[in-house]
Amino acid sequence: SQQGEEDPQALSxxxxxxxxxxxxxxxxxxxxxxxxxxxxRGLVHLILIRSNEREKHSGRLRVTLDTSKKSSSLLITxxxxxxxxxxxxxxxxxxxxxxxxxxxxxxxxxxx
Amino acid sequence: xxxxxxxxxFQVLKTGQSMTLQCAQDMNHEYMSWYxxxxxxxxxxxxYSVGAGITDQGxxxxxxxxxxxxTEDFPLRLLSAAPSQTSVYFxxxxxxxxxxxxxxxxxxxxxxVL
Numbered sequence: 700s701q702q703g704e705e706d707p708q709a710l711s712x713x714x715x716x717x718x719x720x721x722x723x724x725x726x727x728x729x730x731x732x733x734x735x736x737x738x739x740r741g742l743v744h745l746i747l748i749r750s751n752e753r754e755k756h757s758g759r760l761r762v763t764l765d766t767s768k769k770s771s772s773l774l775i776t777x778x779x780x781x782x783x784x785x786x787x788x789x790x791x792x793x794x795x796x797x798x799x800x801x802x803x804x805x806x807x808x809x810x811x
Numbered sequence: 812x813x814x815x816x817x818x819x820x821f822q823v824l825k826t827g828q829s830m831t832l833q834c835a836q837d838m839n840h841e842y843m844s845w846y847x848x849x850x851x852x853x854x855x856x857x858x859y860s861v862g863a864g865i866t867d868q869g870x871x872x873x874x875x876x877x878x879x880x881x882t883e884d885f886p887l888r889l890l891s892a893a894p895s896q897t898s899v900y901f902x903x904x905x906x907x908x909x910x911x912x913x914x915x916x917x918x919x920x921x922x923x924v925l
Contacts, residue, residue, distance in 0.1 A: 732913060741815075741901055741916035742854075787853065789914075798869065799914060801846075803853035 703731070703788040703802035711808040718775040720805040722788030723768075729792030731764055731771050732799070736785045745773075750792070778809045812837050817902050817917035824892040824924045832887040832920050834902030840915070842908025843885035847871065847898040848919075854901065860885055861908050892924045 706721045722731070730749045734742040748755045748764045748771065755762045761774040775782055785804040818833045836843065844859035846869075856869030860879040874896060876888040885904075889896060900920045905912040 734914075739919075741918045742903075742914070743916070744913035747913060798856055798859070800856070801854040803851060 703790050703800065705786070705788055705802045705805040707805060708803070709806045709808070711810065712778055714778060714780055714809055714811050716778055716809075718778050718782070718807055718809070720773045720786050720807070722771045722773070722802055724771075724788075724790050725769065727792060728766075728790045730790075731762075732789045732791070733760075733762060733771075733773050734787045734789060734801075736787065736804070738784070742787065745786075775807075778807075780809050780811045783807060783809045814838065815902055815904055815915050815917035817900075817920050819920060820918070822920060822922050824889070824922065826893060826924060828892050830889050830892065832889075832900055832902075832922070834885045834887065834917060835883050836885075836902075836904045836915070837883065838904065838906075838915065839882060840904035840906050841882065842906070842912070843879065843902065843904045844869070844914070845875070845877065845885070845887045846901045846903060848901060849898050857887065857900075859908070889922075894924045896922065897924045898922060 703722045703724045732747045733745045736742045746757045746762050748762050759776045764771045785806050787801050787804045789799045789801045815836045841862045845857040846854040848854050855871050858877040860866045866877050902917040903914040905914050
């Protein structure tokens, strides 16, 4: 069963705008990761945030984590057409060292 | 490094046929896993391995077998293909599989079972 659930399911914006995607989860976690999947390709790791961290940055990406609300958000600033992809959150923890559980993803379309 | 390599990229099977999806990594990763991705379902873990000779079941293991005889290879076997196994299959690996490690994914195998 999915641990993380992304919201919205789909998001369409113009180039240069910011894109925000949210992820909610149900049980305690050790860390939360975000991945990107371009159409027809495998997933690529973007960023990892640990349960004792509240915010993390990587280039144009900003991730926040609120463990009290069991939620995370991914912000992509100054979006580009090349950011068009599906974005997945994945959670680790909840009793297993090895299983990374993925959500269903948010499809982001950045229009030029 | 080639990373995680999956073959074939596309495959069409008839119901009842068997086949093996190949996965190889050249990063000396101990942890390897198989996911399937279905529309609207995200990725679901089929089987995983934390080292040569060690495998375990994931969320949806029925109808699939795995073995891990070497660190580099982790093949996924479909014993008797069913239309419900039509999906995109991804192999992923990480250094040791402990909590906190990112996964490296292959480019996927698109399987259709008629």
